[in-house]
Amino acid sequence: MARHKIDRTFLRAIVATGKWQEFADAELRGFVLKVTPTGAISYTYRWTAPDGTRSRKVIGHYPHLQPGEARELARKDATLFDHKGDSAAQQLARHERRVEVQTVLGVPTVRTFLADTYEPQLRTRQTMDRATINANMIRTSFPDLLDLRLDAVTNWHFDKWMSDCRKTGLKTSTTNRKMNAMRGLFSFAVERELIAVHPMKTVKKGKEPSGIVRFLSDDEDARLHAALDAREIKLREQYGPSFVDPLRVGILVSLHTGLRKGELVKLEWSHVNLEHGFLTVVAEHAKSGKQRHIPLNTEALAALKAWKPQAHARHVFLSRNGTTLTQFAGRDTLRAAAKIEQFRWHDLRHTFASRLVQRGAPLNTVRELMGHSDIRMTLRYAHLSPGHLSAAVALLEAPAIRPDAENDTQARDAA
Numbered sequence: 001m002a003r004h005k006i007d008r009t010f011l012r013a014i015v016a017t018g019k020w021q022e023f024a025d026a027e028l029r030g031f032v033l034k035v036t037p038t039g040a041i042s043y044t045y046r047w048t049a050p051d052g053t054r055s056r057k058v059i060g061h062y063p064h065l066q067p068g069e070a071r072e073l074a075r076k077d078a079t080l081f082d083h084k085g086d087s088a089a090q091q092l093a094r095h096e097r098r099v100e101v102q103t104v105l106g107v108p109t110v111r112t113f114l115a116d117t118y119e120p121q122l123r124t125r126q127t128m129d130r131a132t133i134n135a136n137m138i139r140t141s142f143p144d145l146l147d148l149r150l151d152a153v154t155n156w157h158f159d160k161w162m163s164d165c166r167k168t169g170l171k172t173s174t175t176n177r178k179m180n181a182m183r184g185l186f187s188f189a190v191e192r193e194l195i196a197v198h199p200m201k202t203v204k205k206g207k208e209p210s211g212i213v214r215f216l217s218d219d220e221d222a223r224l225h226a227a228l229d230a231r232e233i234k235l236r237e238q239y240g241p242s243f244v245d246p247l248r249v250g251i252l253v254s255l256h257t258g259l260r261k262g263e264l265v266k267l268e269w270s271h272v273n274l275e276h277g278f279l280t281v282v283a284e285h286a287k288s289g290k291q292r293h294i295p296l297n298t299e300a301l302a303a304l305k306a307w308k309p310q311a312h313a314r315h316v317f318l319s320r321n322g323t324t325l326t327q328f329a330g331r332d333t334l335r336a337a338a339k340i341e342q343f344r345w346h347d348l349r350h351t352f353a354s355r356l357v358q359r360g361a362p363l364n365t366v367r368e369l370m371g372h373s374d375i376r377m378t379l380r381y382a383h384l385s386p387g388h389l390s391a392a393v394a395l396l397e398a399p400a401i402r403p404d405a406e407n408d409t410q411a412r413d414a415a
Helices: 008-012 067-078 088-105 110-125 128-141 155-168 172-191 218-239 246-257 261-265 298-310 331-338 346-358 363-370 375-384 388-397 405-414
Strands: 021-025 031-035 041-048 054-062 278-281 292-295
Touching: 008 067, 031 067, 041 067, 054 067, 054 110, 110 128, 110 172, 128 172, 155 172, 218 246, 218 331, 246 261, 246 298, 246 346, 292 363, 346 363, 346 375, 363 375
Parallel strands: none
Antiparallel strands: 021 031, 031 041, 041 054, 278 292
């Protein structure tokens, strides 16, 4: 990243481009400006921790905080954080300074720590949308804990909260997801030495039932394609012979690429290579925060090529009012026409993975295409593999070879 002299003149010259922008300071290493697509500017300090992870703290926002003031605050914060390459003596000195500062400031409330420290940290490790979702999940799920100091929250609070969730009938998977969001906050508070003991250390997750992987059968797939064809014919009678149904395109792309719905609706034409037949899920839009490339098969490629002349110049899918699409119109009617029950949009992704496994694709390849951060997610489809378990058991049919078997054979041949 190029370095700049960050001052008032530089900030006044910044222009919103519709994309995220970042500018590193030439004077203080780690001091960075972040500019949102709409032009809002924040100051951040970034550093690499001893374990190699990248961390970030939001210092403040322009114009409420001027660049010189923000730089000095960042400089002071730099003396509190452990950096990669620090000696044991340096880490001990930083620890003592953190204790002194915390003694003066006191332990923050959950609400303050979430807003000022944890949510900005989430944005360095997750996509912006995912970080916002997790932070808001904490706020909406644990309103009674927000105004308690971090060190005042105990395992009793969470045992009671889980008990209340069971009484209201909240699904175990949902309860665990909310607990995981809060668990991450307290883990970071322990890491920052704001509290000595994790209050959720003894709180265990509820046992979840095995997830059901719903995918299209061959017969359902045939009915879906027939319903898509009939729908497009009807729409062309209304809008003209060259009309392309966006619902059809969205379904076919999802079915043959395994994109999550959030990844699909944020797809831009700059991420789609129609010439070489692949699309890219950029890190900013991926749930895992990692970029991946997915080849386009004949049907998905043809659908995108036909759709492009009718689509928005930049965004592959866009709502009528120019915002990010949340739902494809006509999906419920289409499902009824195809006579497919209990099928969600996300199940198109399951169908993509299931078909790959059924046709013998290695599980690690499926993991890469799906964008799973953990192979355990992909293992949900392992039972569909035509031979991975049979091949393993077949190894038992081979004759056992003793370590001295070769020597025995040589001895007999010599005799």
